[in-house]
Amino acid sequence: MKKLTVIGLLMFAVLFLYRPDVLAADKNYQTVFGTDKTAQGKFTTTKQNFTVENYWDVSNANVKLVYTITQLSEKEVSTMTLKINDVAFYSFKPDKTDKGTKQIEIEIPKDKLKKGVNVLSIESFVYTDLPDGRCTIDDTPANWLQFDKTSAVNVSYSDKAFQKTIAEFGERFTGIDTVKSEQGAVAVSNKAGDAELGAALEGLSGFSAVNTLEDKNIAFGQYEEAKTRDGKNYLVLFSSYDHLPNDLKSQIKDDNKLEKQALFQVVTVGNTNTLVVTSKSNDALKKAGKLIANQNYLSQLGTNTKWLTTDEKIDTPATSVDKNTKLTTTGDKLKGIGHITQDYFISMPANRSASTGTEVSLDFRYAQNLDFEHSLVTILVNGKPIGSQKLTAKKANGDKLTFQIPSDLNVKGDFSVTVAFDLVLTNNYCGFIADSEIPWAYITPESKINLNTSEETDLLFEQYPYPFIANGDFNNAVVVVPDKLTTEDTDSLANIFNLLGRFHDGNRGNLTAVHAANWKKTKEGSNVIAVGTMNNNPVIKNANDDLYFQYNKTGEYFLSNEKISIEKNYGKQLGSVQLINSDGVPILAVTGPGAKQTELGSDLIATKTNLAKIYGDGAIVDTDNTIHSYRFKKAADTKEESFGSKISNNKEVTVFGAFALLSIVILVVAVLLILRKYRRSRK
Numbered sequence: 001m002k003k004l005t006v007i008g009l010l011m012f013a014v015l016f017l018y019r020p021d022v023l024a025a026d027k028n029y030q031t032v033f034g035t036d037k038t039a040q041g042k043f044t045t046t047k048q049n050f051t052v053e054n055y056w057d058v059s060n061a062n063v064k065l066v067y068t069i070t071q072l073s074e075k076e077v078s079t080m081t082l083k084i085n086d087v088a089f090y091s092f093k094p095d096k097t098d099k100g101t102k103q104i105e106i107e108i109p110k111d112k113l114k115k116g117v118n119v120l121s122i123e124s125f126v127y128t129d130l131p132d133g134r135c136t137i138d139d140t141p142a143n144w145l146q147f148d149k150t151s152a153v154n155v156s157y158s159d160k161a162f163q164k165t166i167a168e169f170g171e172r173f174t175g176i177d178t179v180k181s182e183q184g185a186v187a188v189s190n191k192a193g194d195a196e197l198g199a200a201l202e203g204l205s206g207f208s209a210v211n212t213l214e215d216k217n218i219a220f221g222q223y224e225e226a227k228t229r230d231g232k233n234y235l236v237l238f239s240s241y242d243h244l245p246n247d248l249k250s251q252i253k254d255d256n257k258l259e260k261q262a263l264f265q266v267v268t269v270g271n272t273n274t275l276v277v278t279s280k281s282n283d284a285l286k287k288a289g290k291l292i293a294n295q296n297y298l299s300q301l302g303t304n305t306k307w308l309t310t311d312e313k314i315d316t317p318a319t320s321v322d323k324n325t326k327l328t329t330t331g332d333k334l335k336g337i338g339h340i341t342q343d344y345f346i347s348m349p350a351n352r353s354a355s356t357g358t359e360v361s362l363d364f365r366y367a368q369n370l371d372f373e374h375s376l377v378t379i380l381v382n383g384k385p386i387g388s389q390k391l392t393a394k395k396a397n398g399d400k401l402t403f404q405i406p407s408d409l410n411v412k413g414d415f416s417v418t419v420a421f422d423l424v425l426t427n428n429y430c431g432f433i434a435d436s437e438i439p440w441a442y443i444t445p446e447s448k449i450n451l452n453t454s455e456e457t458d459l460l461f462e463q464y465p466y467p468f469i470a471n472g473d474f475n476n477a478v479v480v481v482p483d484k485l486t487t488e489d490t491d492s493l494a495n496i497f498n499l500l501g502r503f504h505d506g507n508r509g510n511l512t513a514v515h516a517a518n519w520k521k522t523k524e525g526s527n528v529i530a531v532g533t534m535n536n537n538p539v540i541k542n543a544n545d546d547l548y549f550q551y552n553k554t555g556e557y558f559l560s561n562e563k564i565s566i567e568k569n570y571g572k573q574l575g576s577v578q579l580i581n582s583d584g585v586p587i588l589a590v591t592g593p594g595a596k597q598t599e600l601g602s603d604l605i606a607t608k609t610n611l612a613k614i615y616g617d618g619a620i621v622d623t624d625n626t627i628h629s630y631r632f633k634k635a636a637d638t639k640e641e642s643f644g645s646k647i648s649n650n651k652e653v654t655v656f657g658a659f660a661l662l663s664i665v666i667l668v669v670a671v672l673l674i675l676r677k678y679r680r681s682r683k
Contacts (some may be wrong), residue, residue: 006562026059026156029177033152040146043337043438046122046147051212053175054115055168056157061108062122066148069094070103072562080145083121084112094124094145101148101313108153109417114344120153123335155585162273166301169275170292173234174218176211184234185219189243190485192222195282200238201448201479203277205511206293207236208501217606218492225487236292238285248276257307262288264306283310290314293507316506319472321352327362327417327447331397335440342443344417349471351463354411359404360386362419363446367439368396377441379403380418382410386478391421412456413463419443436438445627459579460631461588461614464605465503467527467586473509474500478631479529482536483516488595492531495599495606496590502608528587532598540591543582547589549574549617557593558620570622575601579617 031050039046052058063082081091090106108120124145162168178184186204188196204220212220221228223237223245236247240345241258261478262284267274277288291314292298309315327344334340348354360379370391378388379401387403405411423439456463468477479496482489519538522528530539530540534555544550549566556570566574575592592598600621604610616631 008323019122020152023451027177029155029157029180031153031155033147033149036149036191037147037151039122039126039147041068043335044124044126044145045334045336045340045605046124048120048122048151048153050120050153050155051176052113052115052155052157053171053177055160055162055172056155056173057160058110058113058155059157060110061113061153062071062105062396063153064103064105064151065122066101066103066151067094068146069126069144078123079122082106083123084108084324085114085119086121091613104134105380107331107355119659122147123129131621143430155512164268164273164304165207166264166266166275166306167299168302169234169266169273170207170295170298172273173236173275176213177235178465179211179213179218179667182219184236185221185228185232185233186236186238187221187223187228188237189239189245190222190224191243192239192517193282194518195285195515196238196240196243197481197515198479198511199277199285200236201493202289202474202507202511203236203238203285203292204494204497205267205474205501205504206289206298206507208498209293209504210295211498211501214502214608217494217498217571220497221487221490222485227281227487229272232272235272236277237274238289240282240285241278241280244276245279248274252276252278254433260284260310262308263307264288264291264301266304281310284308287312287314289511290507293504314376315508318508319506321349321453321471322351323450324448324450326445327360327419327546328443329445329447332443333440333444334443335438337423337425337439339422340441340633341418341420344419346415346449346451348413348415348453349466350413350453351456351458351466352412353456354405354409354415355452355454356407357450357452359402359450360417361400361402361448361450363398363400363444364419364441365397365399365420365444366391366441367423367436368393369425370396371424373428373647374422374424376422378420378422380420381405381409382415383418384409417449419447459633460617461577461579461580461605461611461619461629462616464579465500468529468588469500469503469509471505472503472509475503476510476523476525477529478512478514478522479531480514480516480519480537481537484530484536488599492590492595492602495602496529496531499605499607499611522583522585526585529590530587531590531602532589533593533595537591539587540589543587543589546580546582546587547579548580548630549576549620551593555593561632563618563632564628573597573622574620575599575616575622576603576620577601577614578619 036047051449079091079093081088083089089109089112092104095102126145162172172178173184186200204218207218209598221226223229229235241254244252247269248267252263252265258278258280260281262277262279262281265276267276279285279288288308289496291308294316297314325346332342334342362377362379363378364522372391372393374597375391376388379386386405389401391399402604421441423441425439444609457480467475469475479495501624516536516538530537532540534541534544534551548561550561551557552559557568558566558574558576560566561569572593575597578589580587580589590598590602592601600623604614604619604621604627613627616629618632619627619629621627
């Protein structure tokens with residue numbers, strides 16, 4: 001009886017304490033501001049974007065503001081209003097104190113959130129007073145408010161039920177929570193051949209292209225290694241059917257279609273969801289890698305399985321670097337008193353420069369209650385002004401401007417365009433006005449940049465990833481790897497192809513992977529990425545004489561060169577990345593005396609932040625992350641843009657030339673007619 005009583009009590013305790021909703025506790029994702037944001041002026045708007053994934057079931061969200069405000073603020077008048085997606089939800093008067101920063105946490109209305117990117121706006125009125133109690137008339141340096149970089153938006157959520165479709169798998173695989181917590185990886189078998197490896201690396205770059213976290217990469221490794229699988233909720237496995245692990249192969253039917261087609265199938269083993277990409281055909285596997293590189297196509301696959309034929313049309317649209325690009329597709333409204341700005345990011349290959357004829361065309365309108373003697377708009381490129389125009393009452397409901405980007409700015413690679421308005425009010429003593437009277441400006445979707453570029457072909461890290469990627473596609477890229485891949489080797493490949501994916505937006509190019517034993521002479525037009533040591537990669541061994549940082553005869557350490565003296569033991573600890581030309585073939589050598597040192601070198605080209613730390617065509621790094629980079633190849637003579645090119649790129653000159661030519665023709669015809677008439681009159 002006693003035993004039954006104890007068992008009964010235990011069962012009661014279990015039933016009482018067991019709560020599925022507690023076990024399925026909310027997850028939390030935090031988006032920190034990351035940088036200090038300073039608001040200068042009486043009325044300012046500070047914005048912070050954050051993402052809500054489509055598969056999140058949000059329970060609540062809040063914003064933590066850590067701020068410092070001018071000690072001269074007038075507390076009874078100064079206010080801060082928070083908006084989510086342009087809907088106000090909280091206002092307060094900031095606490096004026098000499099004690100530094102203040103912190104406040106505010107709940108964000110859940111029903112005002114949307115899937116995808118959300119915009120948190122903080123509208124601030126900051127007024128200062130003079131010693132005699134009067135407020136200041138104009139903006140001064142004392143009108144400031146700073147939000148600390150530790151300010152953050154927190155979203156609590158639980159995952160919706162996984163429907164196990166390919167499209168939803170792709171969405172979750174590149175979701176910000178999956179990437180940040182390192183719960184996803186791309187994998188190959190340790191028996192993978194060239195086709196499997198090449199398809200996996202192209203797939204990895206395709207996933208990286210839509211990874212929005214610049215500081216986090218997607219893992220890559222061999223399926224058999226515990227490191228690749230442990231703690232992962234989502235895996236993508238590229239494998240020939242024969243190389244599939246038994247736990248996955250048992251869930252995939254050996255269909256005759258595998259002989260010529262590739263199969264995509266979402267399989268669940270334990271807590272891990274795996275997208276298996278398999279075939280018995282190398283050509284079909286290569287095609288499968290290209291499908292994943294077309295993320296828009298992948299997002300359309302709302303089924304658990306997909307059969308891919310080698311002739312299915314999955315190519316991304318061809319793109320042109322020289323094009324008209326809209327600054328905004330939806331229009332942007334700016335609101336405030338004084339200096340307010342809107343930034344736009346323009347993507348351009350690192351090896352291209354803006355040439356003559358590149359111009360910014362702005363279509364905009366603005367409030368009519370401005371002091372038009374002092375209000376104007378300015379366009380800046382990379383923070384440098386290229387032109388200003390006064391605002392006028394006559395054109396307030398529809399204004400336009402066009403400014404060419406001067407050649408002396410040397411705009412190269414990605415750049416920013418800033419539209420800055422100076423909105424000044426008439427007789428705005430103290431700035432005490434109603435919200436409806438705050439001036440505004442609106443940039444319409446008709447605003448655009450007409451991009452003309454010139455290509456630069458030097459092998460330099462300032463222009464990387466050229467020539468391996470050109471115009472958003474792999475450019476006959478060939479990656480050569482050791483026959484037996486170590487964990488460090490696959491980590492090196494992860495670094496390289498995650499960054500390549502950041503510049504990769506198409507699947508029309510060509511990427512090939514080759515193991516060392518299968519390496520033969522380079523095909524003409526190829527651009528080679530060699531990963532490994534001098535002793536396990538034939539490309540590096542054959543090109544040693546062309547390396548800027550060369551190995552000793554046995555490949556144990558790097559030698560000194562004309563730029564730096566390297567002690568023998570120090571040379572054993574270095575990783576290196578070098579852009580060389582060997583026998584007419586462009587080569588990126590990612591190398592070190594051992595696999596760990598090779599991975600160390602690959603870290604230099606793992607993220608855009610790391611890439612920005614090196615320059616020239618050769619760099620080394622040690623275990624303390626001390627970097628030495630140099631330019632070894634002498635700079636070629638700068639080529640002047642041809643006169644004909646300048647004319648063709650400059651529309652104003654072209655129009656003027658055509659008009660001048662027409663005028664000359666008319667003048668010649670008129671002279672001939674006069675002469676003819678004169679001759680007749682003499683007869």
